[in-house]
Amino acid sequence: MSNKKNTAMTFGSHVKELAKSDFITYGVVIAAFIIVSIFSSSGLLGRKAAGLLVPVCCYIVMALSLNLTVGIMGELSLGHAGFMSVGAFSGVIASMLLGEVIDNNVIRLAVAILVGAFFAAIVGFLIGIPVLRLRGDYLAIVTLAFGEIIKDLINCLVVGIDKNGLHIIFNFKGDKSAADLNLAEGGKAIIKGAQGATGTDKIATFAAGFVLILIALFIIQSLVRSRVGRAIIACRDNRIAAESVGIDVMKYKMFAFVLSAAIAGSAGALYGANYSNLVATKFDFNTSILILVFVVLGGLGNMLGSVIAATVLYILPEALREFANYRMLIYAIVLILVMILTNNPRLVALREKLFSKVSSVFKKGKKKSESEGGK
Amino acid sequence: MEFLSYLISGISLGSVYAIIALGYTMVYGIAKMLNFAHGDVIMVGGYMSFCAMMYLGVNKWLSILIAMAVCTLLGILIEAFAYRPLRRATSLAVLITAIGVSYLLQNSALLIWSSNPKVFPSVVSGTLNAGGLSVSYVSLFTVAACIVIMVALSLFISKTKIGKAMRACSEDKDAARLMGINVNFTISVTFAIGSALAAIAGVLLCSSYPTLTPTTGAMPGIKAFTAAVFGGIGSIPGAFLGGILLGIIESFAKAYISTQLSNSIVFAVLIVVLLVRPAGLLGKKITEKV
Numbered sequence: 001m002s003n004k005k006n007t008a009m010t011f012g013s014h015v016k017e018l019a020k021s022d023f024i025t026y027g028v029v030i031a032a033f034i035i036v037s038i039f040s041s042s043g044l045l046g047r048k049a050a051g052l053l054v055p056v057c058c059y060i061v062m063a064l065s066l067n068l069t070v071g072i073m074g075e076l077s078l079g080h081a082g083f084m085s086v087g088a089f090s091g092v093i094a095s096m097l098l099g100e101v102i103d104n105n106v107i108r109l110a111v112a113i114l115v116g117a118f119f120a121a122i123v124g125f126l127i128g129i130p131v132l133r134l135r136g137d138y139l140a141i142v143t144l145a146f147g148e149i150i151k152d153l154i155n156c157l158v159v160g161i162d163k164n165g166l167h168i169i170f171n172f173k174g175d176k177s178a179a180d181l182n183l184a185e186g187g188k189a190i191i192k193g194a195q196g197a198t199g200t201d202k203i204a205t206f207a208a209g210f211v212l213i214l215i216a217l218f219i220i221q222s223l224v225r226s227r228v229g230r231a232i233i234a235c236r237d238n239r240i241a242a243e244s245v246g247i248d249v250m251k252y253k254m255f256a257f258v259l260s261a262a263i264a265g266s267a268g269a270l271y272g273a274n275y276s277n278l279v280a281t282k283f284d285f286n287t288s289i290l291i292l293v294f295v296v297l298g299g300l301g302n303m304l305g306s307v308i309a310a311t312v313l314y315i316l317p318e319a320l321r322e323f324a325n326y327r328m329l330i331y332a333i334v335l336i337l338v339m340i341l342t343n344n345p346r347l348v349a350l351r352e353k354l355f356s357k358v359s360s361v362f363k364k365g366k367k368k369s370e371s372e373g374g375k
Numbered sequence: 376m377e378f379l380s381y382l383i384s385g386i387s388l389g390s391v392y393a394i395i396a397l398g399y400t401m402v403y404g405i406a407k408m409l410n411f412a413h414g415d416v417i418m419v420g421g422y423m424s425f426c427a428m429m430y431l432g433v434n435k436w437l438s439i440l441i442a443m444a445v446c447t448l449l450g451i452l453i454e455a456f457a458y459r460p461l462r463r464a465t466s467l468a469v470l471i472t473a474i475g476v477s478y479l480l481q482n483s484a485l486l487i488w489s490s491n492p493k494v495f496p497s498v499v500s501g502t503l504n505a506g507g508l509s510v511s512y513v514s515l516f517t518v519a520a521c522i523v524i525m526v527a528l529s530l531f532i533s534k535t536k537i538g539k540a541m542r543a544c545s546e547d548k549d550a551a552r553l554m555g556i557n558v559n560f561t562i563s564v565t566f567a568i569g570s571a572l573a574a575i576a577g578v579l580l581c582s583s584y585p586t587l588t589p590t591t592g593a594m595p596g597i598k599a600f601t602a603a604v605f606g607g608i609g610s611i612p613g614a615f616l617g618g619i620l621l622g623i624i625e626s627f628a629k630a631y632i633s634t635q636l637s638n639s640i641v642f643a644v645l646i647v648v649l650l651v652r653p654a655g656l657l658g659k660k661i662t663e664k665v
Contacts, residue, residue, distance in 0.1 A: 076467065130650050137409060137466075138649055141604050144597070145642035152639040172633045194635075285597065289474055296471045325486050332478035336457055339472040343464035 022221045025304040029217065032311075033210045040206070052318060054274040057209025058084075059314050061267035063294040063306040064216045068260040070292070071301035072224060073253060074236030075132075076140040078288050079147025083261040084268035085283035086123045087116030089154055091269025092197045092278065096190050097161060105203045112203075113212065113269040120265020121258050123150070128257045132250060147288055154280040155194050162187025196279030197272070204274035212270055216263050217303060223259070224301075232256045297338060376507055381630045382623065387514035387583065389622020390521035394576040395599030396606070396614035397528060398569030404545040404609035405565045408466060411473040412453060414596015415480035416570050420446045420577030421587050422488055425495055435498045442574040450570025451563050459559065477593075484589035492588045495581035517579045524572065525615045532611065537564055545609065598625075598638075601645050607658025616656060 036053065039045050062084060069077045094115035095108050102108045127146050134142055156171045162184040169176055171193045178189035191197045223229045234242040235249045243249055272278050291310075298309030320327035341347050395417060402410045420442045427438035457476050461469050499512045532538040540561045543551040552558050580595060581587050598621060606617025621641055628640040648656065 070467070076470075130646060134649060134653055137403075137608070138604065138653060140409075141601065142646055142649055145601065145645050148597075149639040149642050152636055156635055172636060293471060293474065296467055300467070325482070328478060328482040329486065332475050332482060335475035336472055336479065339468050339475065340457070340460045343468040344460040345463060347460070 018225065021304070022225075025217060025221070025307070026214070028304060029210075029213055029307060037206070048318075052315060053206040054204045054209050055271065056311055056314050057206065057213055058267045058271040058274070059291065059294065060213050060307050060310045061209075061216045061270070062264055062291045063298065063310040064213070064220055064303060065260045065263035065267065066291050067295045067298070067301065067303060067306045068220050068223075068256060068263070070295050071299075071306075072220075072229070072236065073232055073256040073260070075253070075257075076137075076143075076292075077260075078140050078144035078285070078292065079150070080143075080260075080264055080291055081283040081285075081287035082147035082150035083120040083124060083264035084271065084287070085150055085154055085280060087113075087120040087265025087268025088272030088278060088283070089157070089191060089197065089268075089280070090119035090265070091116035092200050092272040093159060093166070093190055094269075095203060095273055096188070096200060097166065099201060105201075106208070109203045109205075109208055109270075109273055112273055113208075113266045116269025116272070117262040117266040120268065121262035124258045124261025124265075125254070127261075128254050132253050132257060144285065144288070147283075147285060151280050151284055157191050157280075158189070158193050159191040160187055160189040194279070194281075196277060196282075198277040200272070200276055200278070202274060202276055204270050209270060212266060213307070216266070217307075219259070219263065220303060223256075228252065228255065293335065297335075377630075379508055380510070381626050383508075383510050383514055385623035385626030386619060387517045387622070388626060389602075389619035390517045391576050391580045391583070391618075392595065392599045392602045392621050393521050393615045393618025394524055394572050394579070395595060396603040396618045397524065397611060398572045398576075399600050399603040400606075400608055400611060400614040401528075401541075401565050402569050403603065405541055406458065406562055408458065408469045409473065409600070410458075410569075411470065411596070411600075412476035412480060413569065413573060414592035414594075414599070415477050415484075416446050416449060416573040416592070417577040417580065417595060418484060418587075418589060418592035419449060419480060420574030421495065421581040421591060422484060422493075423574070424498075424578045425493055425581070425587060428496060435496075439498065439575065439578050442578060443571045446570040446574035446577075447567045450566040450573075453570075454563055454566040459562075481589050481593070488589065490588060492586040495585040495587045497582040497585060498578055499582065511583075513579070513582045517583065520575065520579065521615070521618075524575070525611070528568075529611055531568075537561065541565060594638075598641065601641065604655055605645050605648055607655030610655070610657045610659070613655055613657035 036045075040050055040053070062080065065083075066077060066080045069075060069080070091112040095112040098108050098111055102111070127143075131139055131142050131146070153170075158169045158171050158176060158178060158181060160167045160178060160181040160183045164184055167181045167183060167187075169180060171177075176193070178192045181187070181189060183189065188199075190200065224233070231242070231247045231252045232255070234245075234247055235252055239249055268283075294310040294313055295306055297313065298305030298307070317327050317331055320330060323330065341351070395413065398416075399410065399413055402408065402413070423442035423445045424438040427433050427441045428435060431438075431441075433441065453476055457472050458469060461472055497513055499516045502509045502511045503515065532541060540551070540556045541564070543554065543556055544558055544561045548558050551561075576595075576599075577592065581591070599618065602617035602621040603614045604617070605621060606613030606615070608614075621644075624644055625637050625641050628637040632640060652658070
């Protein structure tokens, strides 16, 4: 009897603990937004730093989205930039189409983000059908393949608008250009094949980025704490056991994958709205890898970790610009060292030993409760 | 005639992919890791051979040997310093480390040789003209080299003692260790062989496509990895078959469908193959035990 009560209590406190960590994540994001806003409104932020704000928000949302796939769902995706690309270009088209109809840039941006998320979700679903049948490294290589295919296809896209509506052609042979769209007078080419989208409106704002981060965080964290989220985690931890208790693994994985794609698409739409020109080759394998690095260094399944890692690792190379050519070299060395220091069993044991020594010196009295709470 | 010349250039390109894929597949088979830095070892091999020819003025063939020696050493060092500490870590941690090594090699090359493309002098020059068909000697040499390497590697793996140790390690590292096999040494040898092959592939690749930049190895690396998966990763004949098929598909896609989409077509074929045969063309299907 008392035993049962005990488990119920620990479960309750466990849930409270989780809720607490969720609120800490929201708190950190909101606090960071307020601080940065104060800085930028008082003009303390340089032009260059101010220009980084929206891309940082986009990459944070991308990291959150990929963390859903890699951390929560447990499948390695190497083509996540593809969804970002779909979102970016569909968002750009939507915002240009709406340019004449809607005057309010905030609504226009919101619609563009929704359109980006929608199209990325469709592509995510189509890709998910073959991809989620595979496992492990094979799944990873197929996501890589899809990422490259999306990049190449968008690179062939020529799109323009005029009074008759949208004109789209595929430039497969490399012999077509914006002139082949046969636009009516007053029409405008939005996407010009390999040149990408040019002359689009810059309507993204830092506040929009902040709201998008909060929405992405809210969606993912409530998903993880829900019944569906627990089913997805069960599939990750033990597929066979999950199947044996009646969880439809394919269905839940697909749900997580499509949701992840939609979030990535919204991030892409925001990214696209931040620049007046955009090329498809920006969203290549290297971008996918960059986001994966954010997720892994931030900690798999740890949303706050993704936010912090994306912020620090996106700003770090920019801040190191003075060192010009050496910065990526430093970045590479830091990456390797961090991975070894955090994953080598001997070094991890050594670090924990040092840590416990340090903490025992600082708070001798509290040590007992500490060791109970830790692993 | 046109068809034949596309076929030959496809086989030649495929041979380069096959040589790179052999390195990928060996490393994957034994260390169970995706070595994303492999493509950049190709680039280092190309630069080493280039420097040996241009600055040291050595013979073409000697330059290949120098490139192989440097890459072998590089492969052993990368394995010892970056991958060995992570032998028991999750595959994702190793993957990110491999990406770090890839960045390290690319950016070191950028600092040393700058991003200006170098024009690589072909190791074999001239073309063979036979009945209206002209084939460069480089293509023929590449195909021949690939076949020789493939046969030699198969014999090495199946006949020698160290080859046997490699097979044992790829089956079960702990059991191999209990049988007295030095697992770390065996993995080092695998990396050494893979990197030496990458050096050869680098020289052959640059002989056919003579521009050399710090990112030269990236795309062939990814495609060779695709080839290894295509043929069934971990299988040596699979890597050979996958490489050749991939080269032919790419060559035909470029010639008959679209230059811009040739990579996409290659990747689309990979996806279809994996859907029909989830373990690749010649891969072993592993049944899951509960």
